[in-house]
Amino acid sequence: MVGDAGAMNQIGPRIPGVPFNVDRIRQDFPILSQSVRGKKLVFLDSAASAQKPRAVIEAMSHAMETQYANVHRGLHWMSERTTDAYESVRDQVASLLNAPSRDEIVFTRNTTEAINLVAHSYGRGVLQPGQAVLISEMEHHSNIVPWQMLRDAHGIRLLVAPVTDAGELDMAAYESLLADGNVGLVAITHMSNVLGTYTPAARVAALAHRFGARILFDGSQAVVHRAADVQAIDADFYVFTGHKLYGPTGIGVLWARAELLDRMPPFLGGGDMISSVSFEKSTWARVPHKFEAGTPAILEAIGLGAAISYVNEIGYDAIAAHEQSLTDHALATLSTIDGLYIIGRAQDRGGVISFTMDGAHAHDIATLLDRNGIAVRAGHHCAEPLMQRLGLDSTARASFALYTTHAEIDALAENLERVRSFFQ
Amino acid sequence: MVGDAGAMNQIGPRIPGVPFNVDRIRQDFPILSQSVRGKKLVFLDSAASAQKPRAVIEAMSHAMETQYANVHRGLHWMSERTTDAYESVRDQVASLLNAPSRDEIVFTRNTTEAINLVAHSYGRGVLQPGQAVLISEMEHHSNIVPWQMLRDAHGIRLLVAPVTDAGELDMAAYESLLADGNVGLVAITHMSNVLGTYTPAARVAALAHRFGARILFDGSQAVVHRAADVQAIDADFYVFTGHKLYGPTGIGVLWARAELLDRMPPFLGGGDMISSVSFEKSTWARVPHKFEAGTPAILEAIGLGAAISYVNEIGYDAIAAHEQSLTDHALATLSTIDGLYIIGRAQDRGGVISFTMDGAHAHDIATLLDRNGIAVRAGHHCAEPLMQRLGLDSTARASFALYTTHAEIDALAENLERVRSFFQ
Amino acid sequence: MSFDAVRDLYQDVILRHGRNPVHMQRLEVFDAAASGDNPMCGDRCEVRIQYAPDGAVGTIGFDARGCAISMASADLMVEAATGRPPEDIRALASDFYGLVRTGDTASENTALAALKPLSGVAEYPSRIKCATLPWAALLAALDGQTEASSE
């Protein structure tokens, strides 16, 4: 079922088996030919949000132009077809994550809402006061704040596994926190949005399970760069956000084991998530609908479906190989720049590179680069506690996508040299 | 500030002052020229979700093709421009609702999430156990279930104001519930999605305030057909959903008085809604950002902005006049059909008409009409308690939009005659 | 404009059974009963059964509100299922589900013939539940449950 909808709407589909050609791929992304401040756009901020291929843009336009109505509740043709389109993306996502069942896929607005859903529903509905939630030092705020709110509202303890100086999860410390901690749930990133570090997901999950804890992976970054397989890593919850995976904003995904979803009380109440309503008492629809209150992000799901098709057509193997090569090149090139420090040197890392520079604040670096059309991010990257751990206020961050080129990395390096002399 | 973004992107903008011309307007909606089951589409299900004008489709495509990045956190050009585009829609919405301040506009996924936000945050954070929330018998499930969940979690009482046989709010009963009830919050629809009834919002709000209650209006339907003015009706909360107002899915609005938003604790935690984060304690951003956790529905806000511009260009006066004429015509025409019963006969009503027919179940009506390209809805319309009140299991419902024509209503009537003979 | 095209769905036999369901009756004495709900539209169907001494389903009655499709389906179901042992009914139900989902059947079950008029529902995906609602209630009753789980 995967691929059909997107393939249909896609302009200039790649021929399967044809080798990865980044120039061809860039033609699928209209925005990449834009200029910024008179310079050709070099977009190295994909970890914040990725650009969208024409297939995604077209899929959404096409739906609005030819086949749109509200879903689930309509008996007429437009509603039936739109329901089919929306629901078929559930199949695509299930297949993307290798989930055992499509009914385990819940659509949310983004990663943030997905984690909040788990924090509210599993957190208050299943976890008991006194139990702990264990996160790591390298989490995004989205995987910190919901647990703090749960701690303060529900009496959960919040434990934090440290990261090593190399920017990897400290496995020994992680294990001893699990051993001592009465941990009900581990919630941890699958790939850091600051350091590029991949967590060894299968080992981390096995340890959590050995100590009786469930485990949630924040796959916001990971799922963009490598295939994620929730069964292979033995996850209990897996979340990601559509806009980083070349899809539109407004759509995210929570996957959870069916038996967990079944035990979880609903989060938001309203239309579509009910089985019956009376003023005295309402009963809930079966999962996943129990967790999708109100009119869902129909067009955004359709856009996400097209994005998944697009990624599948290129293939994760090709994407990972291309991005690995970019990352190696970037690490090598940036290392030669005097006074530039790359933050984190994990063994297993992807194309997200944070750095600082002597005498130049991250903000100033970003502004100077922007002046030449190069978009990087600067700041704490929604990971303030990690910044504290690293003794930093902010970093500049360049991040890569399947459309990034080696030449763009060279342009970055060249301009960073100029930044250095500018501030010297 | 209103209107600019949408106007720029719009194909074939109407000349201001040119009289309302439904044929011209229909050309703005590509889907309206589609066929369904070999027949020309007659879309009379806009109350469930409206079709999208080209201006909306183009605004979203245009953003993805030329100007897109994540908002708020970026220092580079694409991020700054996208932030401007996103934030300027807040101004547009504030102006649409005549809100005193743009900072009172919170973006949500839809009406349902907006009401859940209030139920969680104002409900648990401000309302006290023992206080009551007062709703009406004609609410959508989205304005029932969140309050039931609050009742069950927080010890709030749920009171229900009856509707009269004509399908209007029973004002005397409403007043006496307020007088007796220790009501903290009234949550009531501004226009029924089943009966088409408008509630007399200013009177309803004045009564609530007289008895010390705050009032939330569910404007999902109302804001589509008439200008809503939160200051004129003296509302405390007003919510609506983008996809019914000719905008995309995935975006909704909560407006609330600044002093209420300030008192409300945050609902979802994560990126963008914080001021600072440490593992011990986080502090919240100022409103409205406090309530917008994670990457927002950027593209959808941009689409909503284009929809609001579109509506403003046509003008609520013209829209209301056109729809009033459609509604009068429909009521007159449908009344002549033997054995057809129009449900509700409120004095003040809009273009949403529910009906039943002797010998023909609503489902069968909808399927037969669909066979001839006419889309109507059948069922309980997410208002089961209202159905119980009316002694009905379901109704068929035809609903009108600014693109609906008198000829479409004639086609509906003609086909309903056929349905009648078919089942006789 | 006419409705000839929907004759595939609303065949005469369906219109007849839909209008006047012969077996719509509440059994006052019964061995098992279960209800099914179609939450989307408010359709409801309660099925009551009496077992014969040999364990077959001797009598079936139903009480329902709903559309022509669900009423006709309930009525035809009673005709097709009465007198059969539970395992036959389960097999028949499974064939019937296949029929209404695909519009066709490879089954050689002769009891299915009487249900074939409902095959047109496959063209109208949102109506399939209308046709299967009474069957869901019957199967639940056979399983000793009182509520059919809404699939």
Add this chain to the structure above:
Amino acid sequence: MSFDAVRDLYQDVILRHGRNPVHMQRLEVFDAAASGDNPMCGDRCEVRIQYAPDGAVGTIGFDARGCAISMASADLMVEAATGRPPEDIRALASDFYGLVRTGDTASENTALAALKPLSGVAEYPSRIKCATLPWAALLAALDGQTEASSE
């Protein structure tokens, strides 16, 4: 490729003050102090002041971490504000906010001249807060608050 184009923002005076802020010092004795945060980026600025006997702001010191713009702005602020009565400083701040938001000013306040090098920030909306951060802290201190509210 060069950065000549950013000279509008990073004028020499800014680079100089950004690199070596002359007035970055923590006053050990002070009458009022307030901090400002730029949560987006982790910039922070604390301003301490001593009042002169006539009620004017006699001495200002700041302790900050941040980008060249915010450091330079803090340093230039101290030069522009020292010795002035609070109401003058408030007026100057208001003129300065206008300057960095619009890139220009109609004000005839002569004290503003020294701050003009920061006007280029108007071209970079996300950097305006960097320039206003120290002023927000100073105004908070004048108001007897300890934290500048992040606008």
